[in-house]
Amino acid sequence: MDLDVERLLGAVERTVSSQERNGQAARAVTLARSYATTVEDLWDAVTSAGRIPRWFLPVSGRLEPGGRFQLEGNAGGTIRQCERRSYLGLTWEFGGDVSWVEARLRNDGEPPTGHRRCRCRTPGERSSLTFGWRS
Numbered sequence: 001m002d003l004d005v006e007r008l009l010g011a012v013e014r015t016v017s018s019q020e021r022n023g024q025a026a027r028a029v030t031l032a033r034s035y036a037t038t039v040e041d042l043w044d045a046v047t048s049a050g051r052i053p054r055w056f057l058p059v060s061g062r063l064e065p066g067g068r069f070q071l072e073g074n075a076g077g078t079i080r081q082c083e084r085r086s087y088l089g090l091t092w093e094f095g096g097d098v099s100w101v102e103a104r105l106r107n108d109g110e111p112p113t114g115h116r117r118c119r120c121r122t123p124g125e126r127s128s129l130t131f132g133w134r135s
Contacts, residue, residue, distance in 0.1 A: 021100070039105050043085045046103055077101075 061069035
């Protein structure tokens with residue numbers, strides 16, 4: 001597969017901030033990116049066990065609120081909240097650490113090409129000061 005790494009890295013907006021989680025200091029990272037697709041298609045790409053391996057890793061488990069998931073050879077976690085086509089909240093558990101991840105989807109309107117730009121904002125947080133995701 002031939003990837004344009006510079007273009008892919010440049011497509012993501014990144015911010016880092018400090019916050020508090022459960023009474024403890026935490027470092028937060030937010031990633032945001034637009035995709036030329038519909039919210040429905042993007043939602044399916046990030047929530048469908050059949051589509052997740054196309055862009056990440058094979059996933060197994062109960063992919064519904066309260067269910068546990070496992071990424072093959074990597075992290076697992078619990079799906080904490082799900083609002084169809086707009087919000088997905090889950091834990092990311094790996095190596096004894098737990099991060100909290102949120103994905104928020106929204107329609108950014110119609111660009112000149114006629115394709116809808118959908119923003120996938122992936123905020124999350126972790127109680128460690130070294131790594132994490134958050135809005």
